[in-house]
Amino acid sequence: MSGLSPWALTAMDEFENNEVIHSEHFQDLSLRISATKESIWVAVSNLSYTPVYFRACYVPGGVGKDLKLKKTADGISIHIKSIIGIFDLSIAFSFEKLIILKYKCTLIPSDELFIPYWPRDILTTNHAKQPVKSIGEVHVQQIGTRSGLLYFSLPERDLRILYFQNLTELSPYAEQTGTSLAEVVGGSLPEIGLSLPETKDKPLKAGIKYTISDACIGFKTGAILTSDQATDYLDMLSEIYLQVPKPATRYTHWPDILEKGLEDLIENPGCWSMVSGSKYLNAYVCDYDTPPEIMVQLAVLLPLVDYSEWSGKTLDVMKVIKEGLAPFYSEKLKTLVRWHPAAEDKLKGEEEQKMPMVMDSWYLHHPLLNLSRLALKGDKQAEKLFLNSLGYAIKVAHKFKYQWPVFYKMDTLEIIKAETKPGAGGEQDVAGLYTHVMLQAYELTNEKKYLKEAEIAAKKLATVGYNIMYQANNTAFGAGALLRLYKLTGNERYLNLSYRCLASIFQNIQLWDCNYGFGKYIPTFFALFPLSDAPYTAAYEEQEVFCAFHDYLLHAEGVEILPSVRLLCSEFIRYLVERAPYYYPPMLPEEMISDEVKTGEVDRKLWIALEDIHDGIEKSGAVGQEVYGAGNAFGILPRHFIKIDGEPFLVFTDCPIGRIRKSKNTVQFHLLGDTRIDYRLRIVPDNNSRNALKLNFEIKDSEAFKTPKDRRQDLEIFLKGNKMVHLNWKKS
DSSP states (O other), rough: OOOOOOOHHHHHHHHTTTEEEEEEEEETTTEEEOOSSSSSEEEEEEEEEEEEEEEEEEEOOOOOEEEEEOSSEEEEEEEEEEEEEEEEEEEEEEESOOOOOEEEEEEEESSSSSSSOEEEEEESSSOTTOOOGGGGGEEOOOHHHHHOOEEEGGGGGGGEEEEEEOOOGGOOOOOOOHHOOOOOOOEEEEEEEEEEOOOOOSOOOOOOEEEEEEEEEEEEOTTTTOHHHHHHHHHHHHHHHHSSOOOOOOOOOHHHHHHHHHHHHHOOGGEEETTEEEEEEEEETTOOOOOOHHHHHHHHHHHHHHHHHHHOOOHHHHHHHHHHTTEETTTTTTTTTTOOOGGGOOOOOTTOOOOOOOHHHHHHHHHHHHEEEEHHHTTTHHHHHHHHHHHHHHHHHHTTOOOSEEEEETTTEEEOOOSSSSOOOOOOTHHHHEEEEEHHHHHHHHHHHHHHHHHHHHHHHTSSOOOSSSSSHHHHHHHHHHHHHHHHHHHHHHHHHHHHHHHHHSSEOOSSSOOSSOOOOOOOOOOEEEEOOSSSHHHHHHHEEEEEEEEHHHHHTSSSSOHHHHHHHHHHHHHHHGGGGGGGGGGGGGGOOSSSOOOOOTTTTTTOOOOEEOTSSOBOHHHHHHHHTTHHHHHHHHHHEEEEEEEEEEEEEOEEEEEEETTTTTTEEOSSSSSSSSEEEEEESSSGGGGGGOEEEEETOOOOBOSSOTTTTTTTEESSSEEEEEEEEEEE
């Protein structure tokens, strides 16, 4: 056991003799509320095992005798007057699919108050000499500004716990004190949980109510040693997600954003470079020092293809990009290379991968995946480049035994960097990305050797454990590939592996709104971080995960997937549709955007996404303005707006959709979301005149459409997910 704080030792000493003031029982769990000298505790025990203790309220200076307790419908409320202020605590219990404990504590300081230290609110033992293995194992805890959660198990007590702190409620504390809520949930066993950020410069104001804890905790008992850790995580997270308050979403008119972004992408010279007489997209605006990259060209081209197919428009910029693809193919290596061969001399080696012939493992497979998508749409040039590169990709997989390093030399296959950090392995999720590429090759050629390669890589992924994610978008592509492999083979191992990929992604989300500092200006709920240790969220990876989750839910039609997977994937999508515009500089206040930029330049009037959105105490856009993230709008609009030829309106929904069928005066589609969530469906006229839309709209067995306050010319209705929608219209 690691060292303990004086607060933990004092509490342990008091546990034996404290008085129980309330108790509840659910199945094998007992929950007992008691008061010690300075804290209100909830002790949770499975059968007769040692309890886990949750400090629902800490009262420096002592709880005292002036404690007022009142029973409520689902728990109790406690009112405490102390020397530092007034504490109000509510504790609630519930049991449906999961046993849930909630506690929320507020403080009204009696004087201006600094918080130099605040003890954590969980103790997994009541004895300082407890053996290490009996105090539990933490699987997930808050990194940076990700969700304020802890996922941990106590195998000797047959107990698995997901602790979630609703950091949205703590934002006023952070705003007032000028602090961050990064990594406030953590600690070392047996002393873990929330510790309020230390205040140094700005005190809490007297007479103002601050939430200082808002916890929601789920408990799983029974055979946790044999239950799947990733599946349990997804199921417990989804149940807690349904319990916590969530911000309402707003409609975003993506057609306008797309037009601005398309114009800037095509016309702004900072987005383009010339090499050997051809135009290539830069990775970042005004980044002329880095050679063109194959990944960048295809990462923009594929969303443009999506938009072109949806709109029926021919975009000349697509032809420009396609004309520049062939030079990336090396006849010597028989594969696509990362950097444009005619401009490799620009590489100066300021970063490990910025050297000729150095390949980042995922960079080999991501362009192949995009080429395969073009090939399956009938693009012969893409098919040739894809098929001609597969032999090299397979050779690399065999060389590294399906466990790819971070960087290697393309010509010699010498490893330049083996691991992301010591002991963590290489790019673990590339096995899933490779599986996806091989399945695409199998679909294109029907050659069984590619299916065999996909299965070998997928099985190797099973040896990685639960921390699969290196980069979120590639992990999401792997999840979809594993689902497809399950459908092809019937082997449930692949479906469970897809859940592991998804669990790895949902460890790296921000389930709270950063309503302090610069975070006040933008929505941040359900934001996704690109890497497991990234300090910011990123437009490109979020947009690709968004598309991958759409594909996952489409492939899942007819498959009985976990309800938690449907819920979490569709909710990420719903919130991304609202959040994504806030990567564009014109949507942000100027003071929020960094004056110093690592790569290229940031044009604050340009509708090209910033790479990075940071914690509210930091400025954003410090990495650069990513041209390869320009696919943002082109990926979103075709997936959420239904265009009907000859009709003067679009149909929008923030729910992922499938099985779209159009006929005269009717469109039907399947809402792929969760039955417990309300999704927005809106009729959006082509112009700003409601009078031009003289149609009556009706959905069978649903309420009537209403006029929303934000756009009076629109019509809106909310529907539950996972249902077929039949929308009809006729002239009024």
